[in-house]
């Protein structure tokens with residue numbers, strides 16, 4: 001059995017191989033700092049789209065971003081044409097398409113084909129025929145000006161490398177009477193409301209409603225009257 005006094009000997013024998021205790025502590029701090037910096041860079045700086053391999057997590061509704069609140073701000077009516085950017089596995093798309101009915105249409109745009117295929121498989125199973133997929137980047141939407149009665153995106157905006165360009169495109173494809181609903185949640189791609197408001201105002205969109213706490217909110221925007229005329 002080792003006596004308390006004997007333990008330092010073993011410690012010092014390790015130190016003899018790897019350096020002084022002060023240097024080892026400094027090395028540990030530096031390694032920890034490098035890890036923390038790497039994690040922060042990944043958390044805040046990675047603009048990659050949400051990986052399809054983790055699609056099962058997208059089926060779990062996020063707190064404060066439920067369908068009731070989305071419905072309240074979208075105000076869909078049968079026969080209208082809507083656009084969703086970044087539908088993921090269709091948590092919102094399948095619900096909204098049902099509201100638009102057979103005479104309406106929901107265009108879904110995603111940068112990843114597997115996401116679109118996933119939604120279309122589920123739509124076929126539910127016999128929903130009003131969903132039309134397009135693989136495209138939100139920064140360059142493949143639609144003419146003033147096409148949609150409404151557009152929405154939920155936990156997508158921060159994944160798009162240029163938020164300003166995406167908001168600009170959304171404004172372009174909205175009808176003057178259209179509405180845009182943005183849902184944001186505190187994840188690593190979170191866009192704070194003030195940032196969104198700045199981009200929206202610069203593109204001629206005014207905020208008309210907001211639901212939920214700051215870290216999990218829905219915001220509704222409409223084209224400003226003066227901007228709709230230009």
Ligand SMILES: C[S@@+](CC[C@H](N)C(=O)[O-])C[C@H]1O[C@@H](n2cnc3c(N)ncnc32)[C@H](O)[C@@H]1O
Pocket residue numbers: 048049050058059085086087088089090091092109110111112115136137138139153154155156159160161
């Ligand atoms: C976190 S998922 C959100 C999915 C869904 N809206 C939800 O709430 O479950 C983000 C989605 O945005 C898509 N996306 C990311 N960047 C995009 C871009 N530049 N243009 C279009 N879609 C994009 C991703 O492929 C993914 O389907």
